[in-house]
Amino acid sequence: MREGCRAGGGGRMECSWKTVLLLVCASLGVQYTAIRTLRDSLSGPCQGAYRCHSRRHGEPLSLCDDGWMSVESPRKHILVFATTRSGSSFTGQLLNQHPEVFYVFEPLYHVQQAFTNSSSRIRRTLDRRALLGAYRDLLLNLYTCDLHFMENYIRPEPQDHVTSSFFRRSSSHALCSPPVCSEEEAAASSDLPDESWCPKRCGALNLSLASMSCLSKRLVAVKTVRIP
Template sequence: MNMGPKIRIRFSQNSSEEFQRHHPGSLVAMESRHRAEVQRETGRAQNATGSVGRPDINLGATNDVIGSGLKQAKVLILAYYRSGSTLTGSFFNSLPGVFYTFEPLHAVFKNADRQRSLKYFSGKVRTAPKWEEISNLSLEILQAFYSCDLEALDWHTITSGFGAKSTAYAEYIGCLRSTPLNSNNRENVRRNCLPGLIQRCKSSKTIVVKTIRVHMTLAEELLKVIPDLKIVHLMRDPRGMACSLQRKQCRGSLANVNDMCARLTTDVLRRRALAHVHPESVCSVKYEDIIQTPLRTVMNMFKFLGLVFHSDVAKWIFYTLFSGHQSNGPLSITKSNSIATAYNWTRRIHWDVVDRYQQTCADFLREEHYPVFYDIVDVRKFRVTERNLTEQVLELQQFWSQKDGGDLAV
């Protein structure tokens, strides 16, 4: 079965040791230092595998208890803006028994930006968070979601409209909409709306949080306090993300390219160091793989997480990627041609954007095996191997019919 395009790598294929000798400041050199640091911190150093490439999704044995109702699984989707995180999160949201939370840190980041104080159900008021306090505050919020201690959250976080993007929040959002959201009604929300949401969280088989506001270093800290946490590192070609951000002309400001590339590179080396110590806790998934081979990629991701791949997920994959429904806009997850949409940036992007990202994100592009282009003609000629649409639909049909006897309407 075709797993996607064979990409031409235009960097030399030196061994990691040789590359490190000649490029001491490279990602490979930094990775070895960070790996040693993680091993010292945990005290659980393991032998290196001898390869430097990204850890593939582990298809080995999984914990059958997770996701089966005997133990609550906890998953963190660590992603980036315009990286396909909403689509990826929707696969979990379609899985029965999942308590899915969409961007729980949005409100606290907004409060920090606007310098608004944080108010709690207990009556406590915390002064407007400073940016240097955001990491610790984010850790507190995530712990509250994973422990279902939702009453401990600040008012803006627990009443964020982003809850409407999760089926688990449906009744709670309905309750909020029938209750004016002001300080006089906080007790009504706590008494009438919140208990049902907390019970839904506690009774769920799996708790999933999707966020673009967490760096891998913070995920490491979260893993220390939640040892059974599973981390999915979702990535996309940064040139595609940049083009998606600049939707009209795929050009514009390059002011954030240094920050984006630095975060991508740092997250990769931290993930690899973490995976050498806790291989069962972290995996990497590419948006491009989800688009090109969705059934296989999502099933493998679920297998790593120990989750049962339900027929509802197959139906959702079909609806969002293959049903032919038109997109409802640039932020919609439903695409009439998902592969064309994912690689549309190669038709629209300007060379100055490509060139800047290839220089600044060189380490990330090389280590994650993304193609590097010589000029704009090279970019325009880029093609991915599209699997036949009928073949993919039949694959989904086969899985669906085996599970519940239904057929996909093509």
């Protein structure tokens, strides 16, 4: 008996399983070809992302000519996640020495302190998921260079985006260098070995200037051991 489709009772079409499988494969092949064709037509002849740089009015514009400049790659994110006494501070300081790295030492400490210092009634309503959510939100904002978000957790609360209570600020070279700290103060204190000079010479931390410094770097590195 030849396999295929035939009319059944009640006007229904009955097909063998081999025919159904063949139709499914053919349909998938057509869809795959259509998707590939559409993707190739949208991507154009040049690879990567491009933006229009400049051209004179009325000039024809080719996608691959000099009028199109490659968009800079996004800022890289580094998370040093470790247990205590594991050498993570040393690893973080290696990253801190690079001039293109904006390094922050254990910023989640502020979240932990804010939750711990809450009243006992509030602490009972906070579960592990809420705490981890606060950690996640802070890391996300740090990686987008929004240091103002930390004002929700720094105690005492910063005034006009200025604080003297940033945890281990001196562990971050970027937070003790221009534009966060003036050229004169940073130069005068560059040879001091301990971490106490930064708040003494540079004064309170301006989080707006810290965000500007972060935006000027190609990498943002965060070291933490505070996640429970």
